Amino acid sequence: MDAAVRELSYAQAIQEAMALAMEADDRVFLMGEDIGVYGGAFQVTGDLVERFGTDRVMDTPISELGGAGVAVGAAVTGMRPIFEFQFSDFATLGMEQIVNQAAKMRFMLGGEVSVPLVMRFPAGSGTGAAAQHSQSLEAWLGHVPGLKVIQPATPHDAKGMLLAAVADPDPVMIFEHKLLYKMKGPVPEGHYTVPIGKAEICRAGRDLTVVATSIMVHKALEAAETLAGEGIDIEVVDLRTIRPMDKQTVIDSVMKTSKLLCVYEAVKTLGIGAEVSAMIAESEAFDYLDAPIVRLGGAETPIPYNPDLEKATVPQVPDIVAAARDLAKGVR
Amino acid sequence: MATARKAISPEQTNQPFAYRQYSPEQLRDVLYKMYLIRRFEEGAEDSYMRGLIHGTMHLSIGQEASAVGICTPLNEDDQITSTHRGHGHCIAKGADVKRMFAEFFGKTTGYCKGRGGSMHIADVAKGNLGANGIVAGGIPIAVGAALSAKRMKTGKVVVSFFGDGANNEGAFHEALNMASIWKLPVIFVCENNGYGMSTSTERSTAVKNIADRAAAYSMPGVIVDGNNFSEVAEASHIAAERARAGEGPTLIESKTYRYRGHSKSDRNRYRTKEEIEDWMSNRDPIMLFETELKEFGIIDDKGIEAVREAVKQEIAAGIEFAKVSPAPELGDLGRYVYTEVA
Numbered sequence: 304m305d306a307a308v309r310e311l312s313y314a315q316a317i318q319e320a321m322a323l324a325m326e327a328d329d330r331v332f333l334m335g336e337d338i339g340v341y342g343g344a345f346q347v348t349g350d351l352v353e354r355f356g357t358d359r360v361m362d363t364p365i366s367e368l369g370g371a372g373v374a375v376g377a378a379v380t381g382m383r384p385i386f387e388f389q390f391s392d393f394a395t396l397g398m399e400q401i402v403n404q405a406a407k408m409r410f411m412l413g414g415e416v417s418v419p420l421v422m423r424f425p426a427g428s429g430t431g432a433a434a435q436h437s438q439s440l441e442a443w444l445g446h447v448p449g450l451k452v453i454q455p456a457t458p459h460d461a462k463g464m465l466l467a468a469v470a471d472p473d474p475v476m477i478f479e480h481k482l483l484y485k486m487k488g489p490v491p492e493g494h495y496t497v498p499i500g501k502a503e504i505c506r507a508g509r510d511l512t513v514v515a516t517s518i519m520v521h522k523a524l525e526a527a528e529t530l531a532g533e534g535i536d537i538e539v540v541d542l543r544t545i546r547p548m549d550k551q552t553v554i555d556s557v558m559k560t561s562k563l564l565c566v567y568e569a570v571k572t573l574g575i576g577a578e579v580s581a582m583i584a585e586s587e588a589f590d591y592l593d594a595p596i597v598r599l600g601g602a603e604t605p606i607p608y609n610p611d612l613e614k615a616t617v618p619q620v621p622d623i624v625a626a627a628r629d630l631a632k633g634v635r
Numbered sequence: 636m637a638t639a640r641k642a643i644s645p646e647q648t649n650q651p652f653a654y655r656q657y658s659p660e661q662l663r664d665v666l667y668k669m670y671l672i673r674r675f676e677e678g679a680e681d682s683y684m685r686g687l688i689h690g691t692m693h694l695s696i697g698q699e700a701s702a703v704g705i706c707t708p709l710n711e712d713d714q715i716t717s718t719h720r721g722h723g724h725c726i727a728k729g730a731d732v733k734r735m736f737a738e739f740f741g742k743t744t745g746y747c748k749g750r751g752g753s754m755h756i757a758d759v760a761k762g763n764l765g766a767n768g769i770v771a772g773g774i775p776i777a778v779g780a781a782l783s784a785k786r787m788k789t790g791k792v793v794v795s796f797f798g799d800g801a802n803n804e805g806a807f808h809e810a811l812n813m814a815s816i817w818k819l820p821v822i823f824v825c826e827n828n829g830y831g832m833s834t835s836t837e838r839s840t841a842v843k844n845i846a847d848r849a850a851a852y853s854m855p856g857v858i859v860d861g862n863n864f865s866e867v868a869e870a871s872h873i874a875a876e877r878a879r880a881g882e883g884p885t886l887i888e889s890k891t892y893r894y895r896g897h898s899k900s901d902r903n904r905y906r907t908k909e910e911i912e913d914w915m916s917n918r919d920p921i922m923l924f925e926t927e928l929k930e931f932g933i934i935d936d937k938g939i940e941a942v943r944e945a946v947k948q949e950i951a952a953g954i955e956f957a958k959v960s961p962a963p964e965l966g967d968l969g970r971y972v973y974t975e976v977a
Contacts, residue, residue, distance in 0.1 A: 332786070358786065364816070369775045369809025376779020379764060380714070381787060384779075399806070403769050404776060411755040412765055413748030414971035448972050472974035 306491040314347045314484040316458035317423075320465040321348070321385060323494055325355055328383060331469060332359040334374055335387030335423075336367075344389045345425055345484050371397035371422070375405045378420035383469060390436045391424035391478060394444070405474040406449030417472040421465070427480040427518060427568055428617055434605035437613075439569035441478040441516075442578075445545040451475045451499055452546045456520040458488040460543060463497030471499060480518040480568070502549035504556065508538035510631045512556040512563050514579050516542045519566040519618060526623035535631045545575055550582055557588040562630050563596045568617045571600025597630050599623060650931070652869035657707070659933045663942065665707060665864060666928060669699040669921050670946040672723040675732050678950045679722070679739055679753070683899065687958070688739045692753040693720040697862075697894040700920030701826050702727040704859075704867025705794060705889070708875050714762040714780050715794045716773030719754050720826075720893070721766030724796050729761040732949060736957035744960040750971060762791075770831075771797060771804035774823070778810045781819035781884075792878045794822045794871075800831025802845045811852040811886065820878035822871065823886045826861060832897045833905040846888035854884045861891030862920040865927070892918070 311319065324331045333355075338348040339362040352360040363370040367388065374386040388394055394401065405418050428437035445452045451473060455461040461479065468475035505520060506527050515523040520541045527537040540556050542548065557563050563583055565576035576598035583589060583596065599618040606616055628634075648655065653662065676694045683692060695702065702723030706715070709728070717724040725735060730746070738745025739753055746758055757765035764780060767773040777795030784791040801807050802825060814821045825845045829836060842848060849856025857874070859866040867889055874885035892914040896903050903911075928934045934942075 330787075364809070364812060366809035366813065368806050369778070369813055372772075372775020372806060372810065373779040373782060373813060376716075376764075376776035376781075377783045377786075378779070379776070380780040380783035382779075382783045399769060399772065400775065404767075404772055408765070409974065410971045411747060411751045412757045412759065412971075413746065413750045414974075415747070415757065415759045416764075417974045451973075472976070 306493045306495070308489045308491050310487045311458050311490040312484065313458045313461050313479070313486050313488070314345060316462040316490045317347050317465055317479070318349050318351060319490070320462040322351060322354065324385070324466060324469040325359055327494070330381060330383040331385065332361060332382065333385050333387065334361045334363055334370060336363055336365055336389045338362060338387055343387060345481060347484065348387070367393045367396035368399060371400035372404065374420055374422070375400050375408070375418060378418045378474070379408060379416050383419050385421040385423065385469065387423045389425070391426035391440055392435050392438050394424060394440055401444065401450070401476070402447050406447045409473070410449060418474050419472050420474040421468045421477065422474070423477045423479060425481050426478045427482060428606045428613055429482045431608065431610060431613065433608040437606035439478070439601065441476070441545060442569055442574045444476050445575070449474065450546060451544070452478070453499055453544045454478045454517040455497070455543060456483070456517050456541050458486065458490045460497050462490055463495050464499060464543070466494060467496040467499050470496065475499065478517065482518055500544045500547045500549055502543055502552040503541045504538060504552065505541045506537065506539040508536040508560065510536045510560060510562065511627055512538045512540060512553070512560045513566055513623070513627060514540045514542055514553055514563065515566040516545065516575060517568065519568055522618065522620050523566055523623055525620045526627060529620070529624050530627055530631070533628070535628060537627055542575070542579070548578070548582070550586070553579060553583065554586045554588045557583055558591045561591050561593040563592070564599065564627055564630055565596070566599045566618055566623055569601055570603060571598055572603060574600055576600050594630055594633060597626055599626050651865040651927075652872070653865035654931055656868070656872065662928060662933050663938070665703055666921075666924060666934065666939075667942050667946060668703045668727060669864070669924060670942055671732060671949065672699045672702060672726045673921060674946050674950045675726060675735065675953070676722055678736070678954055682739070682954065690752055691898045691900070692739070693898050694895040695720045695723040695893060697914060697920070698826060698828060698891045699723055700864040700924060701861040701867055701889040701891050704864045705796070705824050705871045705887070707868050708872040709792065709794065712762055712789075713792045713794070713875070714764055715796060716764050716777040716780070717766040717796050718773065718798055718801075719766060719768055720798065721756055721796070722753070725756050725758055725763050725766070728758065728763045730758040730763065732953040733956040736953040737960045740957040740960065741962065742957055742960035743963050744956070748971070749963045771801035771806040773797065774801065774806050774810040777821055778814045778819060781814065781821035782817065784820055785817070790879060792820045792822065792875045794824055796824045796826060798831065799825060799827040799829065799836050799840065799845060801825070802848060803839055811848070811854070811884070814884040815852040815854050818881060818883035820881070821884045822874040822878060823884060825886065825888045827888055827890050828893045830897070830905065835905070844888055846886055849886035854886055856886045856888065858888045858890065861889030862918050862923060864920065864924050
């Protein structure tokens with residue numbers, strides 16, 4: 304019998320996954336700034352401290368570098384920490400431990416250890432928090448062999464991928480768009496996993512492939528509805544994992560539609576869109592392309608405070624509609 | 636070694652700690668280990684000069700009493716994190732020099748299967764979680780290992796070795812603070828050899844003693860002569876007992892000196908020949924320990940000669956093992972990046 308499915312918010316789905324992981328395995332614990340009685344800056348841990356106590360829902364001092372290092376050390380010696388960065392921007396303070404230690408420790412030691420570490424990063428713009436609290440830095444970490452980097456877009460995937468991340472023997476970095484936290488969607492009860500490294504076709508279509516990540520999946524789906532009214536049929540691929548990337552799903556989709564649009568919130572240059580585009584250009588799908596590949600990414604600027612400027616910094620639904628329409632009609 | 640203790644008779648109580656705590660056989664083993672570290676590093680240096688080892692290395696010759704003194708009171712399953720100058724720590728924690736040489740030679744029989752080299756030497760089975768190429772990189776990791784020990788109630792103690800240079804890194808301060816607020820079983824060991832690369836502690840560090848910084852994190856700060864085995868071992872013993880009793884961390888500053896340069900590129904322009912000569916002639920840790928052992932009748936010249944000869948043979952066998960060991964297959968380049976799932 305299928306587990307009962309309820310509507311949960313993205314934040315509730317993550318919280319439920321963390322609670323299930325802690326119930327199932329004593330080694331799992333949470334670390335982060337103000338995740339205890341405060342409930343986390345975005346209320347993702349919520350009241351978990353009441354259920355699991357302060358040893359397993361551990362508030363840390365404001366010490367991102369040291370805290371990340373403690374998580375690495377705990378992971379390598381038998382625990383299964385889930386470490387929350389209060390904002391993904393603060394990864395910049397913990398980068399040494401993430402990039403030099405967590406990612407490389409197994410390799411440097413010739414496979415003698417594993418680092419079963421999960422790190423969560425509330426990311427993205429749209430909250431008016433300006434340039435130091437709104438970035439999308441997932442491609443930075445996606446550049447580092449040894450890490451796995453995921454961006455679940457739905458409550459269903461947020462829960463299933465977090466449970467997959469906790470079970471994974473290697474460090475998994477989860478980028479959660481802050482505007483998704485309140486979004487609701489169907490989430491099965493109980494334990495299930497959504498595999499890391501698998502993209503999903505969340506809307507099948509014949510005219511154009513849109514490869515999107517995180518919140519851009521929802522914007523692409525909205526754009527697809529608008530364009531369906533114009534007779535343009537878009538296929539939307541939710542990449543879900545950026546390292547290791549599910550190349551085959553993207554290749555197969557592009558071979559079917561012959562056109563590719565990449566949509567992501569991070570700064571456009573040297574980003575995920577560049578990687579997906581190059582991957583297609585190197586693949587058997589290249590010969591199937593009927594038009595140049597198009598990327599829609601963030602502007603080449605820090606995220607501004609003013610709400611209109613902020614919106615203009617990242618792709619919005621009308622931008623996707625316009626780009627997809629032009630590409631489908633061969634204007635480009 | 637920590638478990639085997641001698642009964643203390645009243646006439647022995649004026650002796651230094653090590654001579655009350657350890658049997659003559661254990662003390663001769665300590666001498667053996669100190670020689671093994673020195674000859675290992677001389678052997679590694681020689682192999683480097685001959686082009687058998689590439690890259691670079693950071694030698695701890697002159698710091699042997701510090702490494703062995705800290706590790707002697709530890710149990711086999713206690714853990715350490717180490718530094719770029721970590722060969723001595725690795726040997727002191729029980730590593731086999733054969734597999735260390737093999738690692739330096741880049742061979743599959745090395746501790747890291749040729750992927751780590753000198754700067755990432757580790758021996759996880761003996762509790763060495765690894766040297767580190769990042770100054771202070773291992774300090775928060777040690778705190779994390781101590782958190783595991785506390786949560787899983789393993790009774791383990793974790794030692795984090797680092798140099799004087801690390802005490803000005805943010806990671807040092809963040810790690811000490813967390814270890815203290817959570818009362819974790821960790822011992823912070825600063826091996827102060829006077830210079831972070833070329834910059835002296837006088838020029839780099841606002842406090843006179845690095846141990847003074849312990850006060851800021853409400854933990855004991857202990858200064859020891861890092862070239863005196865017994866003094867170092869006593870401080871480590873006390874800190875380990877405190878940690879195991881759940882009373883939290885200790886910061887030990889072990890004042891010592893490295894004879895060689897920072898790494899193989901060092902032109903030694905920041906210190907005088909006289910200074911180096913003074914440490915080598917008057918404060919050499921092995922020489923001081925030998926003198927004490929002879930004074931207490933634990934070893935004679937013949938016994939010392941036998942130790943040196945045995946070490947020489949172990950080193951020669953280690954280098955030979957490394958030379959004849961197989962190199963990694965190029966096709967295995969991608970291994971160990973991720974855990975292979977069967």
